[in-house]
Amino acid sequence: MNDHTPQGEHDSTPVPLNQGHVQGTGGIPERFENPGLPPHVHRASDTDEQAAKRAERTIAGLFGLSMLGTVLFLVAYFMVDVDEMTFVPGIGDMSLSNLLLGLGLALALLGIGLGAVQWAKTLMPDEEVVEMRHPMRSSDEAREGFVQTILDGGESSQLTRRPLIKATLGGALGLFSLPLLVQLAGSLGPLPRNDLSVTFWNGEKGEDGTWTAMQRRLHLDPEDRPIKASDVTIGSVFHVLPEGLQSELHGAEKLNEITKASVLVMRLNPDEFQDTPQGRKARDWGYQGIVAYSKVCTHVGCPVGLYEQTTHHLLCPCHQSTFDVTNDCEVIFGPAGRPLPQLKIGVDAQGYLIAEQSFQEPVGPSFWERES
Template sequence: MNDNETTAPGESGALVSATPGGVVAQSQADAVDRFENPGLPPHVHRLADDDESAAKRAERQVATMFGLSMLGALVFLVAYFVVPDESTFYFPGIGIASTQNVVLGVSLGISILMIGLGAVHWAKTLMPDTEVVEERHLQASSPEDRAKAVASVSKGGEAAQLPRRPLIKYTLGGALGLFALPLGLQVAGSLGPTDVEELKTTIWDPSYNDGKPIRLMRDPEMTPIKLEDVTNGSVFHVMPETLQKFIDEGKHVLEAKAKAAVILIRLDPELIKVQKARDWGVDGTVAYSKICTHVGCAVGLYEQQTHHLLCPCHQSTFDLTEDCTVIFGPAKRPLPQLKIQVDDAGYLVAPQGFDQPVGPSFWERLR
């Protein structure tokens, strides 16, 4: 307190600090002012609260939404097995789209949307909406309080009118049950091929080029690569020449690219320690799958000094001098090598496809 401040007892006995400009503070040690409880506003009844016909109408509306959800799930299940994978159509603003993908996406979206809308409409029209106030209490509850909580939940189910509205109960159960089937079907049947031979087959296979070797093309320019273009330490992102056929036809282009992505690198041949890797390359120029054997990210980072390839997703590291064996990270097997040669015109070509599956190693667990 400075010389300009004075203190005096307030009306309630609390000390008041004053300055020449007036009162600035009042101690609340002995006088605690409480805000007056404003209470709850009057409850406004909904039409369905007082009119049973309105409640019945709301019940039918909710059940209709759940029924539409079931219909969407059924359309999904039928389309999954009936619509051909190769079927396409022109979608305005997008271009060529897969008929199956569009039907599956729309039907699954409608199914989950109708469940959500039905639940919201049910809550807004039939579930209790009275305002309640509950005082905070200690986290640890007594057995009696827990029993009361269970009773409260049971009472809530009755308040939500489940016993009185069996139509909602049964359609909700049907909607949730059917909606789980498309999700299970997607998980069980759409996580990828289970046939190892299918994983080994990419558009590097000469069968896609009338049995002839396939030229290596720059990605995305799709121009051929001559051996003389690949200098020591250079890196090329490569696609097979056969990709152009898929682009022209507009079928499975992304799937073909995902399996066929290759990285082409040239280093001193004397640094390559594995004879097979030397034999499958040309003068130190080697080609490997870009798809990480961990979870399928693109391996595109090359450390020229250490000759390591790095996956940016989870830091799996592959030693290019050791036939891309794993030296760090979660990947469990080397990157598959693509055998390359030089044709009569000096261009790099692949005389055969991969001799092992590309991408994540989950297929090994199927054996």
């Protein structure tokens, strides 16, 4: 269109055919010519069986490298102590187990990836094809043709003719699944057994490993001082631990017991507990409306620390599991599968809150041996 063409009108100059268009009017091509496909260039493996054999051995070697990486991963996982350290230039000291696990997984992935790329570039068909459009529902003949195309593809990829590739690829993929299964099963750790059933609230642990029942006072965390029932007003929330835990234990054992024995204490009007078996149990295990529940969420063990006074709900901030304090902390929302375990409390002669009985069930996340 030139500068003197009125707006809305088109230049009627035909489009030259040497520009790859079919001539149209108004300067707009009627359609484009099919440019066709470039001539196919044969690879060495297409015409030379020896080159194809070399490519096959290369691919098999890469898949073999993947298998070696997987074996290295398994050996490192089962035989190398995670605390054993080694020096790596540019990094410094690091766990030998982590180093070997990373190298093994990297080799396993690299071998499969490079082997697949090499296979596609040297032995699989590399000719470009054109597929014409067709109705969404293919005819029966087309479907049968598709099945035959798949079979022909398997034949043309030489998978059936190259058993070495088929065997090493199967070995690489099969072995590569083992680290995933090992990591999934082994990294879950041992079953908790009674580790979550016994807490510092159970009493004193003797030299023989048994626990002697005793009534412990509820101590504020972290002040480590006892709390009286009169200190707990309606709407208030206290984070408490068993008496003696912070002074009698040390190190990892202390941290472990703090994690299991942490408790939330709050006070409700006794009339606000629901008239259900759970609600009556919550009231009976408390003292004048004061109740105490495990602070460890029964979903994945996050600390439950948010209390809504108006609704009497406890909320876990990690995944929004919500527990109803008026109904023995039953789950009313979220992924938690069980109520929070309740601690049975009372008062001693001086008016201090004490634990009359430990939790009826294990604290923390649910697990398949929990009932036992």
